[in-house]
Amino acid sequence: MKFFLDTADIAEIEEACSWGALSGVTTNPTLYSRVGGKLADFENHIARICEITDGPVSAETVSLQRDEIYAEGMKLAEIADNVVVKVPTMPEGLAATKMLRAQGVHVNMTLCFTVPQAILAARSGAAYVSPFVGRFDDITEDGISQLNDVVVALGNYDFGHDVEVIAASIRSAHHVTQAALMGADIATVPFGVLKQCVKHPLTDRGLESFLADWEKVKNS
Numbered sequence: 001m002k003f004f005l006d007t008a009d010i011a012e013i014e015e016a017c018s019w020g021a022l023s024g025v026t027t028n029p030t031l032y033s034r035v036g037g038k039l040a041d042f043e044n045h046i047a048r049i050c051e052i053t054d055g056p057v058s059a060e061t062v063s064l065q066r067d068e069i070y071a072e073g074m075k076l077a078e079i080a081d082n083v084v085v086k087v088p089t090m091p092e093g094l095a096a097t098k099m100l101r102a103q104g105v106h107v108n109m110t111l112c113f114t115v116p117q118a119i120l121a122a123r124s125g126a127a128y129v130s131p132f133v134g135r136f137d138d139i140t141e142d143g144i145s146q147l148n149d150v151v152v153a154l155g156n157y158d159f160g161h162d163v164e165v166i167a168a169s170i171r172s173a174h175h176v177t178q179a180a181l182m183g184a185d186i187a188t189v190p191f192g193v194l195k196q197c198v199k200h201p202l203t204d205r206g207l208e209s210f211l212a213d214w215e216k217v218k219n220s
Contacts, residue, residue: 001176001179001180001184001185001186001187002023002024002185002186002187003021003022003023003186003187003188003189003194003197004022004023004024004025004026004055004056004058004166004186004187004188004189005022005024005025005026005188005189005190005191005194006025006026006027006031006168006170006188006189006190007025007027007031007190007191008027008031008032008034008035008037008045008049009031009034009035009191010035010045010048010049010052012191013025013049013052013053014052015191016191016194017052017053019198022053022055023055023056023186024053024055024056024057024058024082024084024186024188025049025053025055025056025057025058026057026058026086026108026130026166026168026188027046027049027057027058027059027060027086028058028060028086028110029060029062032045043076043079046059046076046079046080046083047079047080050079050080050081050082050083051080053082054082055082056082056083056084056106056108056128057080057082057083057084058083058084058085058086058108058110058128059076059079059083059084059085059086060085060086060087060110061073061076061085061086061087061088061096064092065092066092066093066095066096066099067096069087069092069093069096070096070099070100073085073087073096073100073105073107074100074103074105077100077103077105084106084107084108084127084128085100085105085106085107085108086107086108086109086110087100087107087108087109087110087126088109088110088111089109089110089111089112089113089117089120089121093109094120094121094124095124097109097121097124097125097126098124098125100125101124101125101126101161102125106127106128107125107126107127107128108126108127108128108129108130108166109121109124109126109128109129109130110130110168111130111132112129112130112131112132112150113131113132113135113136113146114146114150115149115150115153118131118150118153118154118165119153119154119157122154122157122159122163123159125161126163127161127162127163127164128163128164128165128166128186129150129154129163129164129165129166130165130166130168130188131146131147131150131165131166131167131168132168132169133146133147133167133168133169133170133171133175133179134169134170134171134175135169137171143169143175144175144178144179144182147165147167147178147179147182147184148182150165151165151182151183151184152182155183164185164186165184165185165186166184166185166186166187166188167179167184167186167187167188168188170187170188170189170190170193171193172193172196173193173196173197175187175193176189176193176197
């Protein structure tokens with residue numbers, strides 16, 4: 001499974017890239033707003049992220065009509081070769097995805113919650129489908145079960161192009177574990193969750209023990 005970082009924070013992306021395990025980045029309007037993003041600087045911000053990582057960088061459209069989504073998507077795709085255009089799962093988004101696909105633009109269809117939505121997204125030409133896990137949990141439904149259904153269903157068919165499942169709205173290292181076990185292609189995670197994935201109390205305890213024993217060696 002590949003790891004994407006779900007953030008617009010430049011410092012977080014730089015740090016995660018330094019670990020050598022990052023394969024891409026996903027952003028959205030909320031994440032950009034959280035880092036104090038300004039409309040006038042949005043394209044430059046995405047370009048900067050694309051310079052840090054050569055993996056896919058998802059930049060989201062905010063239009064609601066197919067022609068406007070398409071025009072916005074084409075403009076985003078011009079920022080860098082590794083930009084992936086993020087489009088919401090809805091009829092106008094499906095139509096725009098078909099149009100973008102025809103121009104060779106990779107689309108990440110976001111806000112996907114059901115198997116039928118995921119299949120329609122793949123059929124429309126999406127290169128990535130992003131089922132949301134945590135938002136199901138927020139309404140006391142099983143997001144991991146829904147993700148598994150999407151992974152299994154998309155694996156049943158040949159869509160004529162590569163379609164990767166991005167486990168999105170990930171809230172914990174447990175979510176990452178379950179997504180990996182079911183064969184999701186990618187987990188896009190906040191930086192805090194990425195740090196959870198590399199930590200374990202037994203690792204910390206073992207390190208403390210090794211260092212304490214090494215001190216004994218040095219002082220012997």
